[in-house]
Every structure is written in structure tokens, then in C-alpha cells.
Amino acid sequence: MQAVRSRRTCRAFQRRPVTQETVEELLSLASRAPSGGNTQPWHVYVVAGMQLEALTDAAFVHLRGMGKQNSIELEYNVYPRKADMPPDLHKVYMSRRIQLAESMWRLRGITREDAAGRYRMLLDNYRFWGAPVGMIITVDRCCDRNAWGHAGLLLQSIALLAVERGLATAMLEAWGNLGSCVYDALNISMDREVVWCGVALGYPDHSGDLSGIPTDRLDVHDFCRFQGFVSRQNFKVVIMQKKKGRHAAHFGVRVVDFVLDARYGEEEAVQDAIAAGVQVNARSHGGSTALFMASANGNVGIVRKLLDARASTDLANDAGNCPLHWASLNGHVEVVKMLIAARANANLKNDFQKRPFDEALSRSHSEICETLAAVTSFEDDIPADAEAAEAMDLIDSAAMHAVVPAKATAQPCCSTAKHAADVQEGSQEVTSEKGSMAQSQAVAACQHEPGATGYMGCVGADGFGERLARECEAAGVTTRLLVDREAATGTCAVTILDGERSLTTRLGAANMYKLDHAKQPENFTLLRSAKIIYSAGFFITVSPESIDLASRVAEMSGAIYCLNLSATFVVQVPAYRAMLEKTLPYCDFLFGNETEARAYAEAAGWDSSDIGFIATRLSLVPMAGKKPHRKIVITQGAEPIVVAERGHVTLYPVPQLPSERIVDTNGAGDAFVGGFLAALLRGRKLADCCQAGSCAAVTVIQHSGCTFPREPSCTP
């Protein structure tokens, strides 16, 4: 069932090859598909590598020929011709096709008028959308149309088995338009077989623009007519008859009736059934219990009776949903509270990997989210130990390379990279200044509107921690700091040589931030009421579950969610990149610099170091739910800022500062984000946001550490 639900036509594949053994195993299982009289009227031609390319080339040559003749030689109509269709049906079909096509064009930045762009996209069908394996399915020509249906069952089996193996498919009836060229290229007897469909098979590239476009389906009642079933109205009669019998004898309460009574709010009937000794945890169709049905439908009185009768709160139905899932999805606050009071497990995931909290979020039931946040654990998203260890190695070696002997400063920090040097508070060789990465963004964002910015992080119970809180408050930043009594506030040694800085950090308490802090009611409320939520990418290494929460709360509340790549290791370590990619659909703005962007492209196996290309591609990763399209903002030092939106790139210039005025480049990128967000909060256009960001960056690099002049030097 999982495979049926998650299968999507994939039109973006990784280059990773698929072995012949894998395809063979898949096809031999798929051949278990039923066919009338077990005739198995299908044939499958599988191509990879040079053979695939040769087939594509043949298709292109054929298409060019068609273009010259201005005619298309078709064996059959892939879609019925307008003339052959009832007008109402033609309208319906066209609207569905156009809806799909427009989603695809939008993702590729193609307009309806752009005939060349649309043609280029059509050609991708014949490249098998970049998949490493292509298949051509034919049917024995002597068969009638029912045999095409049998081959369809084979196709669906291929698609579902592929999902189970982490692979993806695209069915390509576009190949049906090119039958004659396919017979030649693959040496198929045209007299005996007819080409029906192509199939692209490979590992999906989830960061690709067309890896899985959401598509609608009709409601079951819109395409299906049920006959001969007992309707709910008739059922009432059945209940009455049943009740009479039930009073006469204390047995014979049918489970199906009990569960349906719970569903339709028949409180008295449920009470009777319990009194008659019904098994309260018995399951009906789809594995649903009475408590599940009553919870899903918000029948508070029945839920109370069932809980009093010790009904189990955590029995899942066939889709893995428990009573709490559906009460949360349907917004039944009181039922959710009753289930939690009865110790229902809020961490159970259904077959779609969703917890009750996720279901409530998906429908924006904020009160339920708040109730569930307190009892939900988000910790299973933390990278595995082995990957975390790999991360530590990478980071430590990076930090070692960064040390340059020069003047040093020490700063408290709340979220940064990892440590390599020991800096003591009050040490003779160091000077001490306030500042951390995310904190400097908060300060920069707050410059023009004191009190508008809040900052969450973790400090130790020491002087640095107190100082950081004090300095933030003085700058008008509201702090919500978790104080860890075991760890020291993070510190960072900054070495500066010719205005260029190197950081050597000891994260200490900054590494100790916990999701529970974000879930505390006053902090959760702050998150929920924010217009913009910003997470430093470093935070992925500290509390990925908090990023998960923040990004999804933003989706629910309609806030703008922003993430920073922050460092190359964040995109290089597989577990961190996986978290980044998981969060990307929720990101309205993704910030980074050119080095981080290139590291991402390299880690993702993209064959380009062109910042415009990388930003474009990241901008096209589909958004979650109904979020508007994402903007990618890549800074390049003194070079123009690259902003990509829906696949289009715009360059914004940055002011040039004479090198003698640069004191310390520390915090430039972070200040940029702060200034940018301050302007964004005021509803400014992207160009103005970039200008405000550049101004904050140019200001901060004229001072030592993450410090700003008292009076803002530029207006967002």
C-alpha cells in the first residue's frame, strides 16, 4: 500500500546506474501480473548505456524527419481525437492534461507561449528523462484491446516494485507516437508486435525539478457507482433490529455494528454493547476499532465511554493510523486531550511516516499542534552515530586548517562549527567581544526595529552566557536561551590576518540545544507568531528535530522560513545534507555563499560549479504543500549577489569598500542575512532586501567582531 501511495511519475533521475540483475529481478516479479487466460501478451525491450543513447538518437532523427514533412505518422491515437469525443468529455480531458502540463512548464520556467521550450520538454520523453534504463513495452499485434489492459497490469507492477527498491519510473506513451522508428532501432517485428509504451527506470533525483509532481485524483464516488450495499439510512433499520435482538440475548453484538455505532455517534448503542460484553478493542473493516472511529469523528461521549471501558489508545488500523492520528487530522481538540490524558502514544507514525503532530500541522490545527508538541519526540531525525562521527572528523580537520597565528578575540557563541582550541575567559592573549553567527543575524535584523526579533539558542550558566543575553537585550533582541548547567557557553577564537578571519570554536553549550525548549508553550507561541523564522544551517548538526519543528510550524502559520547553508561541511556530510534536503521543501529563502553552493553541487553530483546554475536548480526543488516558490540567495563576497527564483537568475550588485577600511570580515555573511531579513519583514522587494543586506555586511566588516554602530547606517 505504501508503494501505491508514494509512487509518482518521476522525471528527474540520478546518474547512478541500475544493474541488469536488478532489472531482471524486478521484471521477473512483475511478470506475476495477471492476464486473461494467462496469455501474457507483452514483450519488454530494456536498453541502457549506448543502446539507450542510440534509441534516443533514432527518435530525434525520426522527429526531425517528421518536422520536415510536417506530418505525424501515427499507428494509433495516444489521446482520443477531439472529433471522436463527446464535447463534455473532451473538456474534462483537456483540463486535466493542461493542469499537468502547466505544472511541468511552471517548474521549468516555461510559459505557454514558449513553443520552443515546450518542444524541448517533449524531447525529454525520448531521453527517458535522463534515467539510466529505458524500456519499450510492446503487445502482440494480433490481440484485441483487452491485451493492452493486461500489459497495463504489468506496467503497474513494474512501477510499484520499483518504488519498493528505492527506484522510480515514468511511463512514456510518447514512444507510441514513434512506433516505426522503434521497430527499426530495436529490431522488433512490426508485423507481430505493436509499441504501446516506454518506461524510464532509475533512482530518483529528489532535488530535480520534476522528480514527483503532485497530481489529483477524483473522489471514489466520482468514478464509481456502488450497488447492493446497505446504506447508512438502511443501516439505521438494521441497528434497530439488532438492538432488539441484543437486549434479548447478551451475545451476538457484531463487531462491525459496534464500530459503526461508535462512528455515527450512537452513544446508547455503544453503551449497550459494552454492557453486553463486546470486545472493546475488536477491529472492523480496515482494521479500525470503535475508539478509532469515535475519535476520528469527534464523538466525545463515546470516546469517554470507551476509555472508561479500557479501550486501547494505540491500536493502529491497516494504514498505521491510531485514534490520535485521526482526531488530530480532523481537529477534534477535546478528543486529542482525552487521548493524551489516557496516555496515547503521540510518537507512533502511520504508513506515511506521519505522527499525529504532523497530521494536525497538515491541517493547521494550531491548538492541537501545541498540545501535541509537548508530548511528541522529534528525535528520530538525528543523524546516525556513524555519520555524526564522520562529521566530527571532517569538521575537526577543517578547523585545524583554519588556524592562522595572529591577534585573537574570544566570543560567546550559540551556534557555530566545532572546537579545536581552548580559549579561557580573561586569558591574557585574548580580547573579548560579544557575538555569534545567528546572534549577529538577529542583532543586524533588529537594528531598525528593536523588539521585533527573537533569538533561541543554548548557553552555559556562566559569565559569557549572561553577557550574551545582556548584549542581545541591549540591542533589542528578545532572547529565549536554554541554560545548560553542565556545559560552558560556546567560545570561538578568531584569528585575523590582513582583514581575513579564521574561526576556531568550542561549541560547548551551543551543541546542547534541545527540542523540548522550543516546545515549551511560551517559546512555541513565539515560533508560531513569528512572521519570519530563520535557522542557521549549523543548527542541523545540533538539533535537526528543532529545525523540523520550526520549518513545519512556519508552513502551518504561513510564516516565511529561511535556512542558511552556513558551512561546506553541512552540505558534505551525508546525514546533514539529507536533513537539508528534507527541509528544503519548507524553505522560502535559502542563503549561502559561493563556496557553500559549489560544495552542495559537488556533493549532490551536479556537473557544474556555475553559481547561477546551482541556484536555479535549488530554486526548482518543489515546495511543500501550498507554499509559494523558493528564492535562493547566494552571496559572493565583493561579486554580485545571485538570486534565483523559479529557475530565473538575477544579479544584484554589492557596494565596493576600499580594502584599507576592512577591519574584520567576521560576520559579513551573517550580517547580510540580518539586514536582508529586516527589509523583507518590511515587505521590501528583493533588490531592496539585497541592498539592505549588503549595507549591514559592509558595516560589520568595518568593525572588529559582530558589532554595529549604535545608529543604523542604512535603512532597510
Ligand SMILES: Cc1cc2nc3c(=O)[nH]c(=O)nc-3n(C[C@H](O)[C@H](O)[C@H](O)COP(=O)(O)O)c2cc1C
Ligand atoms: C501508460 C502511461 C503513459 C504515460 N506517458 C507519459 C508520457 O509520455 N510523458 C509523460 O511525461 N508522462 C506520461 N505518463 C505519466 C502521466 O502523466 C501520469 O501518470 C499522470 O499525470 C499521473 O501522475 P502520477 O503518475 O505522478 O501519479 C504516462 C502514464 C501512463 C500510465
